[in-house]
Amino acid sequence: MNKVKVHGWVESIRILKNVKFLVVRNWNGKVQLTIKKNEAPTEVWKAVDKLTRESVIEAEGKQVVEKVARVDAEIKPEKIEILSLAQTPLPLDPTLPIDTGDPSIEIKEPKTLFSTRFKHRSLDLRNPRNQAIFKIQAALVEGMEEWLNKNGFLRVFTPLIIGAPSEGGAEVFKVDYFGREAFLRQDPQLHRQLTIAGGFEKIYDLGTSWRAEKSHTRRHICEFRSCAVEMAFIKDEMDVERVEAEIVKAGIKKAVEKCEREFKILNVEPEIPKTPFPELRFPEIYEILRGYGKKIPYGENYDEESEEILWSYVRENYDTDFFFVNRFPFKSKPFYVMKADDTWARSIDLIYRGLELSSGGQREHRYHVLVEQIKEKKLNPKLLEWFTEPFKYGVPPHGGFAVGVERLTMQLLNLYNIRDATLYPRDPERSIP
């Protein structure tokens, strides 16, 4: 019999007349401690009476060979040390079924309610389901990074605080920068381009961005992470699509390889996507949508519902969960995108199961065109000089994209709400914990 040590959180305590059972959970699994009155040391037998659920203990003892149902191992402890005694009652029970907000899933009661979960997030995270989500998320990022590093991309860190808003549209968080106004970045976009202008040919920035939008949806949070890639000397935006597809595939592949147990906990059977991903283009998209009874005026951008309709179309015709949309109307895109002609832009979105996972495309690198487009967007060229100035001195054709880490996690795992794919979500109602 092997002597083993375990530590973890006490998930359940069952005290009987002649035997006591503890189930101890840590992030590798669950272990049952079995304490028999006539076998265990008296202090061990007594220590259990003091325990409360979710207390942290360390135990040492002999491993029982016969497998016991529903746990990973069983130990007969000779020593139990209480490292931290949990107060009772718990404000949240990490062993209960989780409320994800999804109305199509009926949860047996009692359950933990969505908002209560995020109020006591540290307790909520103890649920193996939640830990599985973030182990998979880490593997996704690892896989993407690994692919990027192998293919000659350099990891860079661009600023989080910027002196001027990087894009129109989305609201920015203001910060007090020594009495001057500054902002949290909405996207690492412009500084990636500046870095390309700095002679870096293939880069990526893995980090946080902020949007001060009071969005009340299950796919928006105010603080999110993205894997943002930029590459120079591209022929056109199709080069960007090829790289993006490979990166996403590499992320999912890594998660599938590393996280078999986690996918099982989440009851998800992941599929490694086939590359390349199909591409749909404007203006043909209007025709496709009309075929499904959805009318979008020619030259206008589509809406959220359209993304889901196009997903059904792609599933029927290409049997894939991923597809690109290219050639968006220029008028609905930012000034820095490259036009394909007067109306359409070399601007791409990656849609994963009907949700926008990323946007990107080819950027305009010709100084005069860039300035023209700034004027066309009715922005002040003077205020954007900090960005446009380097384009006077030689910038190669380039393009890139930013993949939302939480959105990728959410879609891969069929999570109903993006907050479930975020450790400590920041939304208009929540900045604590």
Added chain:
RNA sequence: GCCCGGGUGGUGUAGCCAGGCUAGCAUAGGGGCCUGUCGAGCCUCUGACUCGGGUUCAAAUCCCGACCCGGGCGCCA
């Protein structure tokens, strides 16, 4: 930014539309019995109507406001 819905013991809920007499149930928690247990079972105890104003003989219930929360649209990662 616009719109819809909700806040009842530690937790999750019933009651609210049709106002009334000990606010029901589950789970957690305390005590007891009992079983190598398997979200065990049985007995017992503790514990709640978000806040402020109004209507009324009487408000968890109706009305107004505040605060907090969930979601839809827009926009986006």
